[in-house]
Amino acid sequence: xxxxSRGLALLLAALAIAYPWLAPNYYLVYAxxxxxxxxxxxxxxxxxxxFTGYVSLGxxxxxxxxxxxxxxxxxxxxxxxAVALPVSALLVxxxxxxxxxxxxxxxxASFVIVSIALVSMMNLVVQGWRSLTxxxxxxxxxSPFPGLHRGETHMVFFxxxxxxxxxxxxxxxxxxxxxxxxGLRAIREDEDKAxxxxxxxxxxxxxxxxxxxxxxxxxxxxxxxxxxxxxxxxVFSILIGSYMVLMxxxxxxxxxxxxxxxxxxxxxxxxxxxxALGETQIHLTATGLVLVLVVLFMPDGILARFTRRRAGPSxxxxxxxxxxxxxxx
Amino acid sequence: xxxxxxxxxxxxxxxxxxxxxxxxxxLYFGVMRVVMVAHPAFxxxxxxxxxxxxxxxxxxxxxxxxxxxxxxxxxxxxxxxxLVARLAPDNLAMMSVLLxxxxxxxxxxxxxxxxxxxxxxxxxxxxTRSLTVGGVHLPYDKIIAFAVAGLTLAVLFxxxxxxxxxxxxxxxxQHREAARLVGVQTERVxxxxxxxxxxxxxVGGTVLALITPFFPASHxxxxxxxxxxxxxxxxxxxxxxxxxxxxxxxxxxxxxxxxDATWATMMFYVFLFLTLLARPQGFFGGRLAHRF
Numbered sequence: 001x002x003x004x005s006r007g008l009a010l011l012l013a014a015l016a017i018a019y020p021w022l023a024p025n026y027y028l029v030y031a032x033x034x035x036x037x038x039x040x041x042x043x044x045x046x047x048x049x050x051f052t053g054y055v056s057l058g059x060x061x062x063x064x065x066x067x068x069x070x071x072x073x074x075x076x077x078x079x080x081x082a083v084a085l086p087v088s089a090l091l092v093x094x095x096x097x098x099x100x101x102x103x104x105x106x107x108x109a110s111f112v113i114v115s116i117a118l119v120s121m122m123n124l125v126v127q128g129w130r131s132l133t134x135x136x137x138x139x140x141x142x143s144p145f146p147g148l149h150r151g152e153t154h155m156v157f158f159x160x161x162x163x164x165x166x167x168x169x170x171x172x173x174x175x176x177x178x179x180x181x182x183g184l185r186a187i188r189e190d191e192d193k194a195x196x197x198x199x200x201x202x203x204x205x206x207x208x209x210x211x212x213x214x215x216x217x218x219x220x221x222x223x224x225x226x227x228x229x230x231x232x233x234x235v236f237s238i239l240i241g242s243y244m245v246l247m248x249x250x251x252x253x254x255x256x257x258x259x260x261x262x263x264x265x266x267x268x269x270x271x272x273x274x275x276a277l278g279e280t281q282i283h284l285t286a287t288g289l290v291l292v293l294v295v296l297f298m299p300d301g302i303l304a305r306f307t308r309r310r311a312g313p314s315x316x317x318x319x320x321x322x323x324x325x326x327x328x329x
Numbered sequence: 330x331x332x333x334x335x336x337x338x339x340x341x342x343x344x345x346x347x348x349x350x351x352x353x354x355x356l357y358f359g360v361m362r363v364v365m366v367a368h369p370a371f372x373x374x375x376x377x378x379x380x381x382x383x384x385x386x387x388x389x390x391x392x393x394x395x396x397x398x399x400x401x402x403x404x405x406x407x408x409x410x411x412l413v414a415r416l417a418p419d420n421l422a423m424m425s426v427l428l429x430x431x432x433x434x435x436x437x438x439x440x441x442x443x444x445x446x447x448x449x450x451x452x453x454x455x456x457t458r459s460l461t462v463g464g465v466h467l468p469y470d471k472i473i474a475f476a477v478a479g480l481t482l483a484v485l486f487x488x489x490x491x492x493x494x495x496x497x498x499x500x501x502x503q504h505r506e507a508a509r510l511v512g513v514q515t516e517r518v519x520x521x522x523x524x525x526x527x528x529x530x531x532v533g534g535t536v537l538a539l540i541t542p543f544f545p546a547s548h549x550x551x552x553x554x555x556x557x558x559x560x561x562x563x564x565x566x567x568x569x570x571x572x573x574x575x576x577x578x579x580x581x582x583x584x585x586x587x588x589d590a591t592w593a594t595m596m597f598y599v600f601l602f603l604t605l606l607a608r609p610q611g612f613f614g615g616r617l618a619h620r621f
Contacts, residue, residue: 053420102602109423110609112364112423112426113601114601120549124594128589128592249427280442284438285435291430292428295416295424295431296412
């Protein structure tokens with residue numbers, strides 16, 4: 001089983017690396033890069049959402065901040081892009097620690113509310129602070145590869161996003177097997193019990209929040225360099241945040257490859273909608289309906305169907321019973 | 330000084346509408362422990378329906394109410410019975426937000442497709458005039474909005490306190506199992522609770538159409554504002570939400586006249602975060618709020 005899954009992962013990685021060469025035109029390379037970007041972001045979202053069960057609809061705040069941070073460092077301070085990208089991501093992570101301390105004090109629905117509020121706040125700040133960010137007219141970021149034409153730039157960024165996805169997947173796997181990950185899962189199953197057993201729930205939640213913000217911010221920074229123009233209404237849109245949630249839920253939040261699978265379905269579908277129907281608002285309706293259907297009928301995701309792992313608590317009831325019998329006997 | 334009075338007056342008038350809308354959210358939360366993110370989307374649906382009635386028949390926007398209020402009541406019952414009640418109870422809080430979020434996206438997309446993304450507004454001749462009291466200008470449309478919102482809230486409170494249905498509803502809010510034990514059909518009551526909540530959104534939508542231009546994506550701003558109001562007031566507390574609505578409406582009005590619109594909207598989020606840091610259960614929150 002393990003060799004099969006490892007072989008499958010290697011095969012997928014090889015296919016992904018070969019994709020830009022197999023794609024018949026640059027538009028498909030562009031769509032591929034966009035899909036990989038969403039996959040990296042939703043895998044990163046899943047560091048928080050999958051392990052702790054804290055659903056954040058506001059991760060687009062970190063995406064937008066990462067994008068604007070990188071863009072502003074390049075444009076206003078003439079920092080080389082390779083420096084601006086990590087610096088801005090680290091600044092966003094530090095910011096996420098601060099926000100996290102306030103946000104994870106509340107659970108359940110209130111947390112979701114806070115995450116939505118975060119996006120709206122950042123949108124207001126960036127649009128209001130005209131002198132720094134250019135306000136609603138947006139920010140123009142020079143291309144990091146002026147020698148390449150548009151199609152070649154798509155290829156470069158495809159690989160950059162792919163590398164980011166790889167790092168995000170490895171981080172998720174590493175966390176999943178660590179004591180930290182076990183603590184985060186304990187928070188998801190029963191936060192009060194986890195705390196009474198000595199899991200430092202507050203610190204763990206903030207750490208998971210910041211870690212997932214880091215990769216989303218990196219994706220945002222890459223997006224800024226790739227697209228070259230930032231529109232505050234788009235990068236801070238609640239839609240990007242909800243895409244991350246939808247992809248993760250659709251694929252399966254408890255699985256390493258769940259968000260990736262979700263992204264492979266949702267992102268190309270979104271692009272197809274854009275081509276088939278043009279710039280109408282009906283794609284919002286499609287996204288909304290899919291989200292409603294997933295939440296109602298498949299909250300554990302596609303992968304959960306296939307692995308036949310039962311829904312509900314990951315600690316099966318039988319084992320607790322068996323343990324009790326063991327104690328009694 | 331005059332400017333501050335002006336801001337204060339406008340804040341109170343807008344706060345009335347906030348209070349009406351927040352009361353709907355408190356109802357949903359009370360009967361189902363559900364945070365209904367789609368409430369503002371339904372509000373804008375009602376605003377657009379009012380716009381259609383007004384432009385097609387050329388009648389006063391308030392004549393849309395006999396049409397929209399019953400329709401939204403039925404819609405609310407349907408949303409509760411067909412969608413919210415089907416969610417698995419173990420992670421209801423998060424999943425209900427996602428579900429209603431999906432509904433909100435659906436509505437926004439439909440509105441954008443049917444009505445396009447540009448601004449729409451309903452303007453009546455009485456909306457352009459204003460009443461001047463001691464140097465303070467009070468636009469008639471805002472006064473009408475406040476009166477309608479206040480009247481609807483009063484009716485809502487009367488129904489909740491006096492009627493048999495209101496008693497059953499409050500019993501369901503206070504303790505669902507106990508209510509069922511004494512014979513309240515809590516499933517049905519929860520459905521009607523959603524219906525009443527959406528009916529308030531129908532009234533709010535007509536009022537909103539009268540006082541401000543609107544476009545499909547503007548419901549996001551309202552989600553933030555209304556969520557801030559119910560968190561500051563304390564989730565599930567109808568009175569707390571109403572008080573917080575007036576307070577935040579006044580703060581918004583004052584900041585609007587002294588600083589600018591960006592900061593006025595920002596105040597809602599500032600209060601939201603301050604509340605979460607200082608008193609996560611809200612300032613008027615009762616027993617219900619502790620777990621959320």
